[in-house]
């Protein structure tokens with residue numbers, strides 16, 4: 588065992604973030620105020636669309652679904668191979684997640700399976716841009732438009748990705764991003780809803796502050812709402828100034844993070860293609876959040892154990908949600924065989940901007956010895 592662990596993922600924080608946080612602490616206004624407004628303004632400029640910051644990516648998904656009137660009795664199409672956050676955000680509204688297969692190449696939602704699982708209760712589809720790649724997103728939108736579904740993109744993996752010459756989040760219905768500690772940029776914890784729909788922007792903006800109408804506008808003016816109305820279920824999902832101050836610095840560093848993630852993934856591809864099944868992502872467009880390879884079934888656990896003995900941490904993204912007790916009961920598991928086979932063969936290798944090309948060399952050498 589080498590003494591220094593190569594981490595699967597990590598936050599990349601410098602002096603500028605520390606100073607920004609110190610500034611907020613010194614001003615003693617920690618809640619939601621001018622730093623959040625500034626971060627939102629910077630994000631709106633980045634995406635070319637209104638943005639609403641919230642406490643995490645899960646909250647962004649939950650509030651977006653709620654703003655689309657998704658609730659009890661409704662169904663939402665979602666790939667089973669996603670983070671548990673996608674499923675929990677759906678059930679938080681009272682709606683039912685309908686677990687779908689993924690496309691074997693891109694690991695994004697399989698639209699043929701989604702088509703088969705449409706019902707009169709289907710209200711929305713939640714495509715997840717696996718490892719940063721949105722898959723055939725324009726087909727997803729065609730499918731949604733034809734069937735009158737809202738699209739809530741779980742874009743947590745794809746901050747900065749370009750799809751057909753446009754930034755993910757800058758077009759389409761609603762896109763939700765996460766700024767948790769290991770995402771393409773972080774605000775400690777955090778998330779954002781990006782949409783052109785003014786009804787959604789207002790509904791999410793109010794719902795993040797317990798449903799208090801227009802409280803955001805008052806807080807940004809340095810005030811609070813003391814006499815107000817509430818018309819919808821709200822939550823304590825707002826972002827704090829501490830978080831936003833980190834996020835603003837990270838957004839300025841994004842070009843650097845993007846370049847290093849893309850370079851590392853390209854380097855992995857160059858060393859591994861021909862040995863293992865690598866993603867077909869074009870890293871001139873995709874900004875990868877994770878780097879996932881596929882190996883022969885049944886080998887995953889042995890290889891992960893051996894890599895860890897060499898100080899290489901790996902992951903599995905993800906255990907399919909239809910295999911979890913909470914979600915297994917309303918599914919016909921036999922229809923998700925492809926997802927289960929993929930689950931057996933995926934390993935996530937280390938990827939973060941502080942990883943070096945030499946470390947990638949080392950990881951790939953060790954991995955090839957184990958195949």
Ligand SMILES: *Cc1c(COP(=O)(O)O)cnc(C)c1O
Pocket residue numbers: 643644645646669670672673715741743744764765766767776777778
């Ligand atoms: C990180 C992530 C989320 C949720 O974001 P949090 O900020 O952790 O709540 C949702 N979906 C996917 C696919 C994610 O990776």
